[in-house]
Amino acid sequence: MSDASFDAVILGGGVMGSAVALRLAEGGMRVALFEQQALGAGASGVNAGTLSLQTKRAALMPYALAGHELWRRAGARVGYRETGGLTLAFTPDEAGALEELVEQRRQAGAPIELIHGDRARELEPQLGKPIEAASYCALDGYANASLTGLYYRGLLAEAGVHVREAQRVETIDRESRGFRVHATSEACIGTRLVLAGGAWLKQAGALLGISLPIIVRANIVSVTERMPPLLRGVVLHTYGRLTLKQKPNGTFLIGGAWQGEGDPTQGPGRVTPEGLIGNLRLAEYALPPLARSRLIRSWVGYEARAPDVLPLVGEIPDYPNAYVIGAVLGGYTIGPYIGRLLGDAVLGQEPELALFPPARFDLAPAGAN
Amino acid sequence: MTGYDVIVIGAGPAGMAAATRAAELGAHTALIEQGPEPGGQVYRPLPSQFSAGGDAHPGDELREQLRSSTATVLAKHAVWNLADGYHVDVIGPQGTKRLQARTLILATGTYERFVPVQGWTLPGVIGLGAATVLIKSQQVLPGRNVVVAGAGPLLLLVAAMILEAGGRVAAFVDLNGVTDWTARLPTMLSRPDLIWQGSRWWSRLLRAGTPVFRRHVITCIEGENDVAGVQLARVDRNWRATHREARTIAADTVCMGNGLCPSTDMTRLLKLGHRFAPELGGWVPEVDENFRSEREGLYVVGDGAGVRGAAAAPLSGEIAALSAAHALERIDRDQLERARTPLVQDFRRASRFGLTMSGLTTVRAGLISDISSDTVVCRCEDITRGQIDDAVAAGCRDINQVKAATRCGMGPCQGKMCGDAATSILASQVGSHEQVGQLTARPPFRPVDTKALTGSFDYDDIVMAEHAPT
Numbered sequence: 001m002s003d004a005s006f007d008a009v010i011l012g013g014g015v016m017g018s019a020v021a022l023r024l025a026e027g028g029m030r031v032a033l034f035e036q037q038a039l040g041a042g043a044s045g046v047n048a049g050t051l052s053l054q055t056k057r058a059a060l061m062p063y064a065l066a067g068h069e070l071w072r073r074a075g076a077r078v079g080y081r082e083t084g085g086l087t088l089a090f091t092p093d094e095a096g097a098l099e100e101l102v103e104q105r106r107q108a109g110a111p112i113e114l115i116h117g118d119r120a121r122e123l124e125p126q127l128g129k130p131i132e133a134a135s136y137c138a139l140d141g142y143a144n145a146s147l148t149g150l151y152y153r154g155l156l157a158e159a160g161v162h163v164r165e166a167q168r169v170e171t172i173d174r175e176s177r178g179f180r181v182h183a184t185s186e187a188c189i190g191t192r193l194v195l196a197g198g199a200w201l202k203q204a205g206a207l208l209g210i211s212l213p214i215i216v217r218a219n220i221v222s223v224t225e226r227m228p229p230l231l232r233g234v235v236l237h238t239y240g241r242l243t244l245k246q247k248p249n250g251t252f253l254i255g256g257a258w259q260g261e262g263d264p265t266q267g268p269g270r271v272t273p274e275g276l277i278g279n280l281r282l283a284e285y286a287l288p289p290l291a292r293s294r295l296i297r298s299w300v301g302y303e304a305r306a307p308d309v310l311p312l313v314g315e316i317p318d319y320p321n322a323y324v325i326g327a328v329l330g331g332y333t334i335g336p337y338i339g340r341l342l343g344d345a346v347l348g349q350e351p352e353l354a355l356f357p358p359a360r361f362d363l364a365p366a367g368a369n
Numbered sequence: 370m371t372g373y374d375v376i377v378i379g380a381g382p383a384g385m386a387a388a389t390r391a392a393e394l395g396a397h398t399a400l401i402e403q404g405p406e407p408g409g410q411v412y413r414p415l416p417s418q419f420s421a422g423g424d425a426h427p428g429d430e431l432r433e434q435l436r437s438s439t440a441t442v443l444a445k446h447a448v449w450n451l452a453d454g455y456h457v458d459v460i461g462p463q464g465t466k467r468l469q470a471r472t473l474i475l476a477t478g479t480y481e482r483f484v485p486v487q488g489w490t491l492p493g494v495i496g497l498g499a500a501t502v503l504i505k506s507q508q509v510l511p512g513r514n515v516v517v518a519g520a521g522p523l524l525l526l527v528a529a530m531i532l533e534a535g536g537r538v539a540a541f542v543d544l545n546g547v548t549d550w551t552a553r554l555p556t557m558l559s560r561p562d563l564i565w566q567g568s569r570w571w572s573r574l575l576r577a578g579t580p581v582f583r584r585h586v587i588t589c590i591e592g593e594n595d596v597a598g599v600q601l602a603r604v605d606r607n608w609r610a611t612h613r614e615a616r617t618i619a620a621d622t623v624c625m626g627n628g629l630c631p632s633t634d635m636t637r638l639l640k641l642g643h644r645f646a647p648e649l650g651g652w653v654p655e656v657d658e659n660f661r662s663e664r665e666g667l668y669v670v671g672d673g674a675g676v677r678g679a680a681a682a683p684l685s686g687e688i689a690a691l692s693a694a695h696a697l698e699r700i701d702r703d704q705l706e707r708a709r710t711p712l713v714q715d716f717r718r719a720s721r722f723g724l725t726m727s728g729l730t731t732v733r734a735g736l737i738s739d740i741s742s743d744t745v746v747c748r749c750e751d752i753t754r755g756q757i758d759d760a761v762a763a764g765c766r767d768i769n770q771v772k773a774a775t776r777c778g779m780g781p782c783q784g785k786m787c788g789d790a791a792t793s794i795l796a797s798q799v800g801s802h803e804q805v806g807q808l809t810a811r812p813p814f815r816p817v818d819t820k821a822l823t824g825s826f827d828y829d830d831i832v833m834a835e836h837a838p839t
Contacts, residue, residue, distance in 0.1 A: 038766070038767060038769070038770050040773070041770075045773055055837065090828060091828075101839055104839070146772075146773040146776075147773070148773075149770060150760075150763060150765070150773070153764045154764075157764070165766070166766075166767075223779075225816060239837060240837020240839075241836070241837065266640075268809060270452055271450060271811075271812050273450065273458050273467060277822050278831055278832060280819055280822055280823050281831045282831050282833075284819065284823050285828055291819060291820045291823070294781070294817065294819060295816065295817050295822065296780070297811045297812075297813075299809075309838040
C-alpha cells in the first residue's frame with residue numbers, strides 16, 4: 001500500500017513516451033516513466049534518423065512539419081542537419097508516380113518541388129544514371145538517432161520525471177485510485193496511464209486486457225565504413241524504399257524499411273540476406289560509388305503499424321484515464337510533436353491538431369465476446 | 370541452398386578436429402575457414418611460396434587428418450551472417466551463398482585482449498598474438514628494438530621468437546612477478562615438454578642480456594609519429610602502478626597484450642545465454658559437458674567457449690562431434706560413451722594446464738582504474754576513457770547505452786579491439802560485468818565489400834515487393 005503514486009505513469013521510453021512525459025511534467029503533473037530496456041533502445045534509437053517530409057503520408061504532413069521543427073530546435077544535441085533531400089525516379093512509371101506524390105504532399109503543406117533529373121545530378125553529381133525525374137525538399141535532413149536516449153535522459157531528469165530504466169512492467173491492475181503498475185523491481189500507482197511501448201504496444205495493451213491492432217515490422221538499417229565526401233544531402237526513392245545519407249564522419253547510413261525478421265518479445269531482430277541485398281542494390285543503383293564501400297554493420301529496428309497505417313493516439317475506450325500512443329509511420333520525425341499533442345489531451349486541454357483515437361478499432365481481446 | 374549434417378565454422382585446432390571426427394562418424398560435414406588454409410592462429414601454416422620442403426610444422430597432423438577425411442573444406446569463405454535453422458551466409462571467391470546444416474559447431478577462437486595505455490594507437494604498437502603471426506607465418510620481425518609487455522605465456526614466446534630471428538628485445542615487461550609464476554608450477558609439471566621449452570626460452574633471454582621487469586607495466590608509449598620509447602612503473606598486487614621508473618626505455622616497436630577473449634560475435638547474434646567467467650577469458654556462451662548449447666544442434670568448441678589453450682581445443686571439438694553424431698543417429702549411446710570417456714579425461718588434464726596459463730592474464734582492477742582520462746579506448750572512433758566516464762555521468766549504465774552515446778565500438782572493428790576494455794571501465798563504475806552486459810552483435814561479423822553482397826545486377830533485379838504507404 002505504500003507504493004509511490006503519480007499523476008501519470010508512462011510505459012515506454014522512446015521518443016513518444018518521453019515526449020508525453022515532458023509535456024505532462026511541464027503541465028505540472030508528477031510523472032513516472034518505465035522503460036523495459038533503456039531510453040531510446042527501440043526504434044527511436046536504431047532507426048536511420050532521416051528527417052524527411054518527402055517520405056511522409058500526406059495525411060500526417062502537418063504533424064511531420066511540426067515534429068521536424070522540434071528536432072531542428074534540439075539541434076546539435078541530437079546531431080540535427082538540414083541538408084536538403086532528393087527523391088529519385090528511375091523509370092517513366094516512377095516519374096509519373098512521383099509527380100502525383102509531390103502534388104499530394106505539396107497540398108498538405110510540404111515545400112517540395114518537382115525537378116528535372118539533370119538538375120538532381122547537378123545537386124548531387126555522384127548520382128547514377130538514368131534519373132527520369134526527381135523532387136527536392138530543402139528542409140529534409142537527418143538527426144543522429146543513436147543520441148535519442150542520451151537526449152531524453154537529460155531532458156527528463158531536468159523536468160523531474162521519475163525515470164526507471166531496465167524496469168519491465170509485468171502487471172497493471174485497475175483500482176479505485178488509478179492504475180497499479182508492477183515492474184521488475186518497483187511498483188507504483190498512476191492516476192493516469194499512457195501506453196507508449198512502440199513495437200511492444202501489443203504486449204503493453206495485453207497487460208490492460210485490450211488487444212491493440214499492432215503489426216510489427218522489422219526494418220533493416222546498414223552503415224558503411226567511412227568514405228570520401230560523395231553526397232551532400234539525403235537521397236530517397238519514389239516508392240519509399242531507400243533512405244541514403246553520408247554522415248559528417250564519412251559513413252553512409254542506408255535504410256528504406258527493407259524487411260528482416262523477428263519478434264520484439266524475443267530480443268533483437270535478424271537481418272535477412274534478401275532484404276539486405278535488395279536495400280544495398282537500390283542504394284548502389286542510386287549512388288554507384290557505393291560499390292566501393294565496405295559494409296560494417298546491419299541491424300533491424302522494430303516498427304509498429306496499425307492496419308490502416310494511421311497512428312493510434314488517444315484515450316482507450318472503456319478505460320477512462322488510460323491512453324495509447326504509437327504506430328506512427330514516420331514516428332521518429334513526428335514523435336516529439338504528437339507526444340506533446342497527447343500530453344495536452346491528458347492534461348485536459350484541447351490539442352491543436354486532431355488525435356487518432358484507437359476507438360476506430362475493436363480492442364476486445366479475441367474470444368472476449 | 371547447400372545442405373549438410375554438420376557445419377563447423379573456424380579451422381583452428383578445435384574446428385579441424387570437430388570436422389574430421391564428424392566426417393569420420395559418417396556425417397556430411399563442411400568446415401568453413403576465412404583464411405586460405407586450415408590451421409587457425411596457433412597452427413597458421415606458412416604461405417605456400419615459403420615452403421621450406423618437408424619440415425614438419427605444428428598442426429600438420431591435424432591438417433593431414435582433416436585432408437584424409439571426407440569433410441569439405443571451404444577455405445577463403447567468410448561467414449557474414451547466421452540464423453537459426455541453421456543458416457550460414459558466406460562470401461567466398463564465387464560470391465555469396467547460404468548454406469544450411471542440422472548441426473552447427475562454432476570454433477571461432479579468440480581475440481587478443483588489450484588494456485589501453487597512453488600512446489597505444491601509435492604505429493609500431495602491435496599485439497603479442499599478431500607478433501607471433503608476423504614472425505611464424507610471414508617470417509617478418511615486428512621491429513628491430515622491441516619492448517614486449519603484458520601478461521601470460523605469449524610474452525615469453527614472442528620475446529624468444531624475436532631474439533631467435535635476430536631482433537633485439539629492449540625490455541621484457543611482465544605484469545606478473547616470480548611468485549605468480551611459481552605458484553603455477555605444480556600444474557605446469559603436467560607438461561614437462563612445455564616447461565623444457567619455457568626454460569630454453571628463458572635462457573635465450575638471459576644470454577641476450579634482455580632487461581627483465583617483473584611486476585611492471587607500461588604507463589606510456591612515447592613518440593610523435595611512431596614509437597620512440599616506453600615509460601614503465603612498478604605495480605602492486607592489484608596491478609595498480611605504484612613506483613614510476615625514472616628513465617624512458619628507447620624502442621621502435623611495442624608488442625603488448627593481456628591474453629585472449631573468447632570471440633562471441635556469433636553466439637551473441639544467435640542470442641545464446643552467456644556468463645561472465647574471468648578465468649575463461651571473459652564472457653563465454655553457456656554450454657554443457659558436450660559443448661552443446663541450450664539450442665538443439667548448436668555447439669561451441671575450442672577457446673571460443675573459454676580460453677583453455679591449444680591442447681584442450683581439439684579434444685573439445687572431438688567431444689562435440691561425437692555428441693552431434695549421436696544426435697544425428699550416426700552412432701549409438703554405447704559407441705558415444707566408449708569414445709567419449711578417454712577424450713573427457715584428456716580434455717580435463719589439458720584444460721587444467723590451459724586455465725593455469727590463461728589465469729596469468731586475468732585482468733586485475735588496478736590496470737583498469739589506471740587508464741587515464743585522455744587515453745584512447747576505441748581506436749576506430751577515437752573515443753577516450755574520459756568520454757566513456759562522461760557517458761556514465763550522463764546516466765548510461767549498460768555498454769550499449771555507452772556505445773550509442775559515444776560511438777565507442779561503432780567502428781569497423783565492431784568492438785573487437787575496445788569492447789573488453791570499455792566494458793571493464795564501465796563495470797568498474799557500475800558494479801559488475803553482468804550489469805553492464807555485452808555489445809549487441811550485428812552482422813556482418815567483419816566488414817565486407819558491399820559489391821560482394823550486391824553482385825552484378827540490373828535495376829529490374831531489385832525486387833521491391835511493396836511500396837511505402839502514401
